[in-house]
Amino acid sequence: MSNMNYTIRTEGQTKINTLTWTVPNFVNLLENKSTREFRTDKLETVGNVTGSRFQLKIQFLGRDNDIIEIYYLSPNPVFLKSILTICLKRFEERSIVIKEYHTVQGNKWQYLATLFKRDIASYDGRDTFLLSDGSLRLKFQFMVSNDIKVDRANVPETQLSHDFENLLSNGLFSDVTMKSAEGNEYKVHKAVLASRSVVLKAHFEHNTIECHTNIVESPLEAEVLIEVLTFIYSDKAPRVDEIPERLLAAADFYQLSRLKSLCEEALHKRLTVESAIETLQLADLHSAKILKQLTLEFIKDGQAKLITKTVGWAKVKSVDLIKTIYEYIMTDDIEADIK
Template structure:
């Protein structure tokens, strides 16, 4: 609901507002994704028993989720064969309650909420927790064609909307200012090749680009290109050694648009590794951190050791610590037989010593 007001003139002409304002309900929103690993093991807990998530912040408040793999205890018969969930407000609000609405869903293989799993609560005042007694049938969750379980795990998305106050806002209905579109224009410039003054070759593929953009984005290209810019404006060729064309194309796209192309989920880890190496090579710090963050979410038994070597070689401390954390939880037995472990022992012995020290303390 909103209340609007307008200021009007006093002439006989049809009144036209000279300004407008509104009173609207202010809503704080937040999303949190909870990954449930080893689902088959969680189903071994007794009915009515829950597993508590870590606390998370959403919409200005602290929450946690109680996960009941075999149904909650309150309605044990009605919840039999279902997964039950309880969203809990951790700590009391200033007035003892929070007016909120919640939406819970399971993510499908594309990372989007599966429509058949979306559960939304009514808007209500919450002082404790909100139950989803019959969130989803276990047999539906476990059906392969649903695509909800992946590697014996699933991801739950929780969206919280808190209605906390009313506020007055000014609106500007007469002039609509569009969002910035510099990235789109630069992307089109790269795609068209218009006014290009440098050609880069990677793996036999030529890419037309613009010295000023490359120099502005990368200190490495700046050092290489500014000298030749002073000497003239003729086009020059630069050979990019030891880099696949698709990787360099993605690097160029990032330099022009600050965004990366969509990559198939199966190729995400490998592409992120290549791009991290390229980012370090061209001193693209934001791209490097983006890739480091993506790789933190791609670690598994088969890749953890090679990822650890990569992190050490390119000074990615956060990624390195994530690898250590993974190995602490799984132990070394699962990875010692891999080629990556032998590579770690020969190429990064100090990292292996650090790992062994951490595991011993653990």
């Protein structure tokens, strides 16, 4: 029996459907020559959303199920971008397919990707595409645009992000100056800052010093501040993989939720036994709930004993943090004993 986790969120004009599909004992499924197809059940939406959700299926081809094809079905005609990610051991992920925006028919199975048995069920101990319990976990993201009426085949890519980034770099029509902790000055625009950050918006809403001087003093160092401004203007974070810790603190300070999510993702990708405690402390400090959850799962997934031997563990002074780790690790064991 497979397990499906389904979430829907909206970013601007785009609705993002995220499906995490876990198929247990996948090797056994491959060895069963009578199995030619495996699919998710038809899932009805909940809340105020009408219609059915996306469905998924796997088809096994070849005499020995050597080829695995993956398909999806949309309940309605949509204009979408699709991303398929395979979840590996130790919470690593690998994007294996990215299909840019295109029109998809409703209620018709669409081909997405091909996997090979040799990569999934290698018998030399690698099991590259399987989790430690032998399950196959696939994550699908379907980014659906609200407008499917326009044929975008010959329409140039949007320049909005680029144009706003130029507005930052040339300072044209700027009406406020933002200063870094070292005193570096950046010519910026009240309307842009206020529309992106409620914290910056507050500087200009009331009878504040910033309103009178048109100068905003930031506690961030120049290296971090320019990255934050770049994100505010372009929605891009070029150095998020280089300085995710510092950007996470900055995103939390200015309440930039998307930048915060990007930082959490970057920190999750670089999670190791040595960095787990520091990452957990950082997540707790900046209320990064997703990163905290993922780090606790990483610790629980057979890493706890190794982590207690690290430098980070030796420096832990927070009793609450140790208590949190202990309670998270012990939860399933206690529930299992009760049952």
